[in-house]
Amino acid sequence: MTPHLTAPATTPAPTGHTNWWQDAVIYQVYPRSFADANGDGMGDLDGVRHKLPYLRDLGVDAVWLSPFYASPQADAGYDVADYRAIDPMFGTLHDADALIRDAHELGLRIIVDLVPNHSSDQHEWFKRALREGPGSALRSRYHFRPGRGADGELPPNDWESIFGGPAWTRTEDGEWYLHLFAPEQPDFNWEHPAVADEFRSILRFWLDMGVDGFRVDVAHGLVKAPGLPDIGGSDQLKLLGNDVMPFFDQDGVHEIYRSWRLILDEYPGERIAVAEAWTPTVERTAHYVRPDELHQAFNFQYLGAPWDAEALREVIDASLAAMRPVGAPATWVLSNHDVTRHATRFANPPGLGTQLRTPGDRELGLRRARAATLLMLALPGSAYLYQGEELGLPDVTDLPDEVRQDPSFFRAEGQDGFRDGCRVPLPWTVDGPSYGFGSGGSWLPQPASWGALSVEAQTGDPDSTLELYRAALAARREHPGLGSGDAVSWLDAPEGVLAFARDGFVCTVNLTAAPVRLPAPGKALLSSGSHEVALEGGEFVLEADTTVWWAV
Known part of the structure; x- marks a missing residue:
């Protein structure tokens, strides 16, 4: 059927x-x-x-x-x-x-x-913060903290960097600074x-x-x-x-x-x-x-x-x-x-x-x-x-x-x-x-x-x-049914196929590995395949892994 x-x-x-x-x-x-x-x-x-x-x-x-x-x-x-x-x-x-x-x-x-x-560790604020040491006003523009452990040898918390490893690096004066990414990218303190x-x-x-x-x-x-x-x-x-x-x-x-x-x-x-x-x-x-x-x-x-x-x-x-x-x-x-x-x-x-x-x-x-x-x-x-x-x-x-x-x-x-x-x-x-x-x-x-x-x-x-x-992109500019909006109208379609309508426009997508025969909803505008869409008796073949745009 x-x-x-x-x-x-x-x-x-x-x-x-x-x-x-x-x-x-x-x-x-x-x-x-x-x-x-x-x-x-x-x-x-x-x-x-x-x-x-x-x-x-x-x-x-x-x-x-x-x-x-x-x-x-x-x-x-x-x-x-x-x-x-x-x-x-x-x-x-x-x-x-x-x-x-x-x-x-x-x-x-x-x-x-x-x-x-975050900034670079070569940003002037951060360089001054390192030079001026603990208690510097510039340090409060980043997240500097004392470490944990007997001698402050452990990071201030257990956060991990997105790039891997601890999210903290220790400075020469013993404090630690936060960097959710690379050590060269210290995080700003947005509370300042x-x-x-x-x-x-x-x-x-x-x-x-x-x-x-x-x-x-x-x-x-x-x-x-x-x-x-x-x-x-x-x-x-x-x-x-x-x-x-x-x-x-x-x-x-x-x-x-x-x-x-x-x-x-x-x-x-x-x-x-x-x-x-x-x-x-x-x-x-x-x-x-x-x-x-x-x-x-x-x-x-x-x-x-x-x-x-x-x-x-x-x-x-x-x-x-x-x-x-x-x-x-x-x-x-x-x-x-x-x-x-x-x-x-x-x-x-x-x-x-x-x-x-x-x-x-x-x-x-x-x-x-x-x-x-x-x-x-x-x-x-x-x-x-x-x-x-x-x-x-x-x-x-x-x-x-x-x-x-x-x-x-x-x-x-x-x-x-x-x-x-x-x-x-x-x-x-x-x-x-x-x-x-x-x-x-x-x-x-x-x-x-x-x-x-x-x-x-x-x-x-x-x-x-x-x-x-x-x-x-040319069709998207020209067709009134494309572009802005906040909804689509889904159409009945076989398993593995998406079909939806917008104003005077229909999109059909076959996400399966086999072609599917469907009724043609209108005039074919564009296909992601390399050939024109062939119609036969009001139907068309939607090839595997293919999208076709239609003007209704």
């Missing part, structure tokens, strides 16, 4: 004007790996600026730049020494200004990373008013430069539980994202973001802030995007969902339901600079986490990645793309140990430390030095297959992943 796709009783009315960020497609640029303008093997801001027309033509609305601030680069720039200066490896403040101006002329918005949970004052000033500095928003790194980590209590037990890192911890997702963070929202609202042009908030549930995530706090929060529950119809429908429903009461858009993301690219995650069996060491089935992974992209872009809200996913790039899982730079790779029992695999510089041309990334090689080695996946190789090929992204 042929399954029946039941049309919804009513379709949502067009929402009319929406704030730009409610349905934006935001493209993450990892500057060191995007484009190298000066030929030193490292991407830079001038390289990004020269590639802005490519991003405009791709069809994105905004560009999010990972950190480019002055930094010793102990954690790829997430250890900031000066929040108002550009690291020389990326350029100058003049380069940043030119990038922002050029982006605005092209109709693109710029979002910059902000790292408020000077810290709050400083970051309000930093916000204004970049808003005055013209940036359109901030991605807030570790937004859930700023406030620690009073007294810094022990957690007890072992395997703390396995609890992250599953339980409220004394150093994450404390209610006190929300007062900080309410004060930030007041500043953002002072500026014209709908400036926004986006929370990187790892929380146990999407309901907890929704707390960060209440009307007087931040505008968006990353949906890590969606990113971590397996390629499974039931699991995806559950997280989609939960995400939309959680955001609806606070009036914030749901966000959807499949890859970023911290996780294995989804073309490789979906190439492997489920349950292996988000940092993989095996390439898996490349053909299967790419087919699923393309289908997953069309599913994501059909959902109501805002979508995030990570540089290179539009090329279908896999993770580079065979990087030699001697070239790796992920700090957690060198620490025991922390994150897997394989984030370098998603950070390999992009290929722009079929051949040439570093496949067009720059004239001086690349800071991480690129695979020999990179040329065939380059922008040059894929441009104009109707079956390429790049052209699929371009077509999908």
Whole structure:
């Protein structure tokens, strides 16, 4: 019997004007790996600026730049020494200004990373705190504590670093300081008013430069539980994202973001802030995007969902339901600079986490990645793309140990430390030095297959992943049933298939390994497969691991 796709009783009315960020497609640029303008093997801001027309033509609305601030680069720039200066490896403040101006002329918005949970140990505040010793006023801007044990030889509590090992490092004078990440990244004490004052000033500095928003790194980590209590037990890192911890997702963070929202609202042009908030549930995530706090929060529950119809429908429903009461858009993301690219995650069996060491089935992974992209872009809200996913790039899982730079790779029992695999510089041309990334090689080695996946190789090929992204983003802009909203109407579909309707639009996704025959709900707009959708007697074959968009 042929399954029946039941049309919804009513379709949502067009929402009319929406704030730009409610349905934006935001493209993450990892500057060191995007484009190298000066030929030193490292991407830079001038390289990004020269590639802005490519991003405009791709069809994105905004560009999010990972950190480019002055930094010793102990954690790829997430250890900031000066929040108002550009690291020389990326350029100058003049380069940043030119990038922002050029982006605005092209109709693109710029979002910059902000790292408020911790600074670099080379930040002037921290260096002075070490020099001035115990009792220094500067030490109270961080978490310095005496140790436990007879001679203070034990850390102040049992917290573990996200990168592995204790979350405390002892100084030469015998005190300990807290770092939830690397020792080179001491945590700020947000109970100190000077810290709050400083970051309000930093916000204004970049808003005055013209940036359109901030991605807030570790937004859930700023406030620690009073007294810094022990957690007890072992395997703390396995609890992250599953339980409220004394150093994450404390209610006190929300007062900080309410004060930030007041500043953002002072500026014209709908400036926004986006929370990187790892929380146990999407309901907890929704707390960060209440009307007087931040505008968006990353949906890590969606990113971590397996390629499974039931699991995806559950997280989609939960995400939309959680955001609806606070009036914030749901966000959807499949890859970023911290996780294995989804073309490789979906190439492997489920349950292996988000940092993989095996390439898996490349053909299967790419087919699923393309289908997953069309599913994501059909959902109501805002979508995030990570540089290179539009090329279908896999993770580079065979990087030699001697070239790796992920700090957690060198620490025991922390994150897997394989984030370098998603950070390999992009290929722009079929051949040439570093496949067009720059004239001086690349800071991480690129695979020999990179040329065939380059922008040059894929441009104009109707079956390429790049052209699929371009077509999908163009359709998303043009079709009234795509973009903002807070609900989908699920349609009856066989097991392993997702089908939902929006205003004049239907999305069908086959997450099984076998083709399924279904009634055609309308005119086919786009398929993640490489061929047009063939109709026969009002029915069509939805191929395995394939998504098709329909105009109803």
